[in-house]
Amino acid sequence: MINVLIVEDDPMVAQLNKSYIEQMDDFTLSGIAAHTEEAIEHLSQTKVDLLLLDVYMPGLNGIDFLKLIREQNQDIDVILITAASDIHLIQQSLRLGAVDYLIKPFEYERFKEALTQYKRNHYTLTDIDQVNQREIDRVLQKSSPQAVGSKTYELPKGLTKNTLATINQVILSKEPDSFSTDEMAEATQISRVSVRKYLKFLSDIEYLEETLVYGVGRPIYQYKLNDSNRDHIDRYL
Template sequence: MTKITVMLLEDDVRASYTLESTINQHPDFTVVAISETCSEALSQYNAYKPTLVFVDISLPDGNGIDVIRQLREQNAECDFIMTTAERETTTVERAVQLGVIDYLVKPIRMSRVNQALEDYKQYKQQFARTATVDQGEIDQILRKAPTKQSRQTPKGIDATTLASLKTILLQENLHDFSADEIGNLMNVSRITARRYLEFLESEGLIRLVLNYNTGGRPRRLYQIISQDLK
């Protein structure tokens, strides 16, 4: 499968780095261009023709929504995902009217970015499978189909292990902890610990922070933001 090409329009260096590294870790996506201004984004789009564009709203020389509108007027064959701290319903409505397929609120969780990528991949695959679709498939594409009741914990997350992690976080009173530290406390691998931490992050119980005081690549640390771990 050819990788889906992505462009980022983001003037915050840290947010841009986080998005780029997360997207490039996905096997089906690759970042081909990064822009920090509206004018640069329009030029970069014409040069790279990405399939998917992540767009911030507040930019040094304008508004990201205006960039989407201009590209729509140029009949640009791409899709858009908003990445912004703006939560006003009028802003969300404007984005939806322009056909934005997802809207990520800052600070953006890495698990939420991965969810957006997986949703988009499935969205593209549905169109690629067949030349026609029935009503049920259209409803699913437009997210109008009834949501099936989900499992208490997703695949790959064991309820007993998750409960053990929650107990450790409550009892140890940890601050700025890493997947390595949690892995040692739980006697599991770093990869396993990170998977459980990312689940708690997706539930809004902890948050990811990047420590840039390393002299190299930033270190991934987590902080508890809710005591609702019981």
């Protein structure tokens, strides 16, 4: 089993990440620390394989805590989970050996992808004495470089231009207000599952701003047109 410590000062986010871990095979929750001092105390007493580490916390922030771990040569892997999307922070964390970086809000599928990839690499590098170049390249997720200018702007599989245009009309009609997946599904008469795929795609290309709103019951994603990136959809229509 892979022992995971959550270091997160927001109790609701910590519990959400805990519920995600409990859905994953081969992972067990070692504990939850509300700040780095608690994390240091936990690590002094318990063997941990993986940290799910927030950046902005009271006291020592996540990046400085990651530096401390590396200075102490502790054999721990780290996935940064944070609302911080500053490219400088991302670069810092990757240079310090973070194995992945998840920007809040994220869905379970992205969380699952990060931990599944980590698990695959963890067991690859711990269960065998030697690896060949192909195995190393797979662990490092290396792929053949694409030729400059070869990038095309095609919609992901399963999405169509007509449906995207329909959803975009509703998005523009709701500007500058935010909206939920259910509201979009009702307005377009398209299934909630299909609508969610389009909204996720539009968030990925930064056409929409996605916010996870916590309230009574399950957290709800709210979307809003990112006015500075309104041209990002043009290449797909």
